[in-house]
Amino acid sequence: MHVRDIFDQQATTLSFEFFPPKTADAAESLYQTISQLEPLKPSFVSVTYGAGGTTRDLTHDLVVRIRNTTTLDPVPHLTCVCHSEAEIAEILRRYAEAGMSNLLALGGDPPRDLPDYDRNRDAFRHAADLVRFIRKFNDRKIHPDPRGFGIGVAGFPEGHPSTPNRLKELDHLKAKVAEGADYICTQLFFDNRDFYDFRERCDLAGIRVPIIAGVMPVASLPGMVRMADLAAGSRFPASLLKSLYRVQDDSEAVRRVGLHWAAEQCRDLLDNQVKGIHFYTLNRSDSTRQIYESLGLRDSTVVRLRR
Numbered sequence: 001m002h003v004r005d006i007f008d009q010q011a012t013t014l015s016f017e018f019f020p021p022k023t024a025d026a027a028e029s030l031y032q033t034i035s036q037l038e039p040l041k042p043s044f045v046s047v048t049y050g051a052g053g054t055t056r057d058l059t060h061d062l063v064v065r066i067r068n069t070t071t072l073d074p075v076p077h078l079t080c081v082c083h084s085e086a087e088i089a090e091i092l093r094r095y096a097e098a099g100m101s102n103l104l105a106l107g108g109d110p111p112r113d114l115p116d117y118d119r120n121r122d123a124f125r126h127a128a129d130l131v132r133f134i135r136k137f138n139d140r141k142i143h144p145d146p147r148g149f150g151i152g153v154a155g156f157p158e159g160h161p162s163t164p165n166r167l168k169e170l171d172h173l174k175a176k177v178a179e180g181a182d183y184i185c186t187q188l189f190f191d192n193r194d195f196y197d198f199r200e201r202c203d204l205a206g207i208r209v210p211i212i213a214g215v216m217p218v219a220s221l222p223g224m225v226r227m228a229d230l231a232a233g234s235r236f237p238a239s240l241l242k243s244l245y246r247v248q249d250d251s252e253a254v255r256r257v258g259l260h261w262a263a264e265q266c267r268d269l270l271d272n273q274v275k276g277i278h279f280y281t282l283n284r285s286d287s288t289r290q291i292y293e294s295l296g297l298r299d300s301t302v303v304r305l306r307r
Helices: 003-009 024-040 056-069 085-098 127-139 166-179 192-204 221-230 238-246 251-271 286-295
Strands: 013-018 044-047 074-079 102-106 150-155 183-188 211-215 276-280
Touching: 003 150, 013 024, 024 286, 044 056, 056 074, 056 085, 074 085, 074 127, 085 127, 102 127, 127 150, 127 166, 150 166, 166 192, 183 192, 183 276, 192 211, 192 251, 211 251, 238 251, 251 276, 251 286
Parallel strands: 013 044, 013 276, 044 074, 074 102, 102 150, 150 183, 183 211, 211 276
Antiparallel strands: none
């Protein structure tokens, strides 16, 4: 379903993110996760994408398999890094033929195994350039939906790591929306005040597309450190750290603290009319299912508040 239709039909979207497995065992484990999360009826699921070809084919294979073998609506990621226009056009053609309705257009990071990679070789330097190219592809009416692909882009409530100037950061985000982005999905955050401030600044900048909040529960202290790397320096509130450090010698207690914090984030976001919540699952189902249960959610259609 085109993302515009999803937002029109649902007061609040609930979505999950997966990453492509690299081994047969990992693939089977992922499908166990999908089978456990599918009954929650998420609005859509996104699938990450590696630069330099590391997981390009894996991403394509996974989203096609999800579309063909489940009731889930997959949204593949697409990045600027290590791509020519011809390569992007071919990927878009393949996704259109496979019936993919939406994409998440990202700038992307250079591949870790190519530390000296020259970004000047890329056809697209910024996500706004990629969004513009996808819109031009949509104009060619190759996609079965006459509107073409729905397009999502990334937002950064705590600031973009490569743009310290927060005013310029919003200018760049506004440019992505002006080129045709349909919605914004944020990087993970742990303090909802950062999200609300970001949402208000977007409104002041004239950005009117739906903004989905990215949430990831802390599952372990080593994992928290990896999360900070993944989110380019995510800010962990002192109150969260205090709770985690009090039980740092008990791994299960750490997981429970992280889960409770994320559930309270989601409760507060729902109470403050968030347009959507995007769960970074790390290909695990337990935390997401428990958050759903703690909030009394059954699927993405029951978020509307009854008054």
